[in-house]
Structure formats: structure tokens, C-alpha cells
Amino acid sequence: MLRVLIVEDEERLARLISRVLSEEGYATETVSDGRSALARALAEPFDLLIVDWMLPELDGIEVVRRLRAARMNVPVLMLTARTQIEDRVEGLDAGADDYLPKPFAFPELLARMRALSRWPRETKRTDTVLSAGDVTLDPVRHAVWRDGERIELSAREFALLATLVRRPGQVFTRSVLLDTVWGSSPEVYTNVVDLYVSYLRKKLDREGERSRIRTVRGAGYTFDPHPAG
Template sequence: MRILLIEDDETTAAYIAKGLREEGHVVDHAANGRDGLFLAMGEPFDIIVTDRMLPGPDGLSIIRALRMAKITTPILVLTALGEVEKRVEGLEAGADDYLAKPFAFAELRARIRALARRPAGPPAEQSVLTLGDLRMDLLTRVATRGARKLDLMPTEWRLLEYLLRHAGQVVTRTMLLEKVWDFSFDPTTNVVDVHVSRLRRKLDLPGEPPMIRTVRGAGYALQAPEA
């Protein structure tokens, strides 16, 4: 992956960059907010890791500017400010994750890997997903089937969103475990089947075939009722 590291402390920056490069990543380093924002705006990166307290624009200002510019690159914030309200402030600014200093490199590596697996945020024109009379508004977090509002738990929401983004395609249990649960579980677990069964009960209408079709030996496929 190509990673942008925005960190003004030379020792910390060298430590992080060395570890990431040993993992096989390409690391671009900016030592201040101005250079970091310039790189982030002008170059494609897979992940951005930024300190919160920086000379020039601080980390939160950089994040807000990137999100205003519709740049959806996953962003991990590093900071010595570990209080809950500070973490919330960072996440509300548009950060995807928050890691308080001091930290172990193993945790930083794990968080970067998790961000890399996470689906990118939807562009504005794809903020609403539809299939037949099924509708998900990703901005208002409201899902409906016809005139009926669906009461979805967070995991059910992520599961349905992933299925909608791949409507008509067969997705395997392993794909769902990695993309919805963000971890590589033992493939023998029945967690996917349990959640699919619950989601079916909320989606399906009496007398109609299920929208989530089981493909024996392969996985699941979401399809419109008339398909």
C-alpha cells in the first residue's frame, strides 16, 4: 500500500516509517500540516496516518479539508490527546480511527490493515442504494422495504449494505466475514448464517420469495423479488 504519514516529531516519524516499509509499504512523509495537506490533495494514497498536533494546519483541519474535497481515503489519527471527547472530536471531523500515543507498532499495523479492508465511504451520488422496493439511505441511516421501515441492528445494516453493493452476485461466507465483520473468522462459524436468517425475517414479505437467496455450496445472493 501507499501510505502518507504526516508527523512532525522526527523520532516518531522515523520509527513508524521504518516499520511500515519493512512491512512492504511505500511511505511518503510530511513533517508539517501544510506539506501533508498538499500531498494528500494531489496524490493517491491507500491510507493516511496523521498526528493531530502539527505545525501549520493541524490534523483535524487536514481531515476536514480532505472530506470537504470528497477525498475518502481512510485516515488514522495519532495523538497524545487520548481523552474520550478528543477521540470523538477527531472521528466527527471525518477520521476513520484514532490511536493514542504511546502505542505499540503491532497495534498500529493491525489498525492500518483493518482500515485497508474496510470498504471506502460511498460517493455522494451513491449515498442511496436500491433494489426493487428495497432502499438504503446511507446518509440518514434509514432502510425501507416499500413503505415499511426496517429496524436493523448495526451488523445487519453492514450486512445488507454489502449485499446491496453486490446485488445479483454470489458472495461467499468468507467474503462476508472479512468485509462485514472486518476479521478473518474460522470459516466453520455459523455467525453469517445466523445474521442472514435474522435479516431475511426483516426483509421478506408474506407470499414472496426471499430476497436473499442461498446458493448451495457457495454463499448468498441478494436479488429483487421479481428476479
């Protein structure tokens, strides 16, 4: 069963898309803002994303740009009420794979989804396996290994580690990690990032060695595949 993430802030349309896709045999999940979409797409393996252009928090274009920057190659179908050629070009240049203007007919939506889902799944999976040093992550299997040893992580721990491992050496601020992994939930504070980094260190690091998740004072965190010492 193919998993589809629907990113649409118009509640009625989101429910309708979800219902139609469920009737067609897809497993669907719906979010209504860009930050939540980014967090879910980075944390869980989806076979296809349906992303509206105009979204709260982050617009659809920025969501797609950040996913592509993180080397996520999941197919993306962009929905928008914009009809100018320049808008279509912008969406495709940002990394969307197809473009469907609103209003649309559901038979066309389903046809475009079928076309995008014909991507070879083995190729997609190979491309999404992440490695940095002796740490390997497989987002499809939601699995992590260090030196071939399997490490069990929670969904949040996995999403946080995947964000860091995708860009080894890049410094991520706490606010960026918070937005990426936890979305825009008002109940979550930046110190939760420090807490989850400590969880990851306990599971990844070995006694007497430097942590692969390095604290950059005054900035944030970075993943160092080959820490000295």
C-alpha cells in the same frame, strides 16, 4: 460534529491522533487492522477516514480499494512512511483522496482534513443512498425501507444487507461476508452469517414470496432485487 475513523496499528500514534482530533472537536473511533476498518466503514457513516498504509489483516491500499468497489465515497487520507512518488501514485490510484507522509506535523494533518471535509455533505449523502429493486438503504441515517415501509435492523444486520445490496447479483462467500461485517474477531464463526441472513429474511421477506437474499449452493449469498415467483 464530524465523525472520523482512525485506522492505525501503532497504538501510541493512534491514541495521539485521536486525542488531538478530539480537542479540535471531531468525534473519533480507532481500529488497528484492515478488516476491522472495512467492517466499520461499511457499517457506519463516517465523514472522513485516516488510514495507515501498513496494517495487519488487510493493508490500507486494499481497504481503500474495497471501499471504492463498494461505491463508498467517504474521503480518505492515507498515512504512510513510504516516500517514493510511485507509492503516492499507487495510493491515489487505489482511491485515496490525499496522502500524508510520516512523520507529519499535526497542523498539516488538520489542514488536510479541513480541505477534505469541505466536500458538500448533501452530495455525499445522495451518492451513498443505495437502492436495489424495492429496497432502499441510507447509511447516513442507518435506515432501510422496502416499498416505502421502514424496517428496523440491528447494526450487524444493516452492515450485512448493505454489503449485499451494494453489489446486487454478485455472489459473496460466507468468509468474505464474515470478514466484511464482523472483521477479524477470533470468537466469530462462519455460521453466524447464516444466522444473520435468516434474521434479514424474516424482516425483509413477505409470506409466499421468494427471498431477495438468495442462497447459492456451495458458494454463498447474493441479493436478487427481482426474484422470480
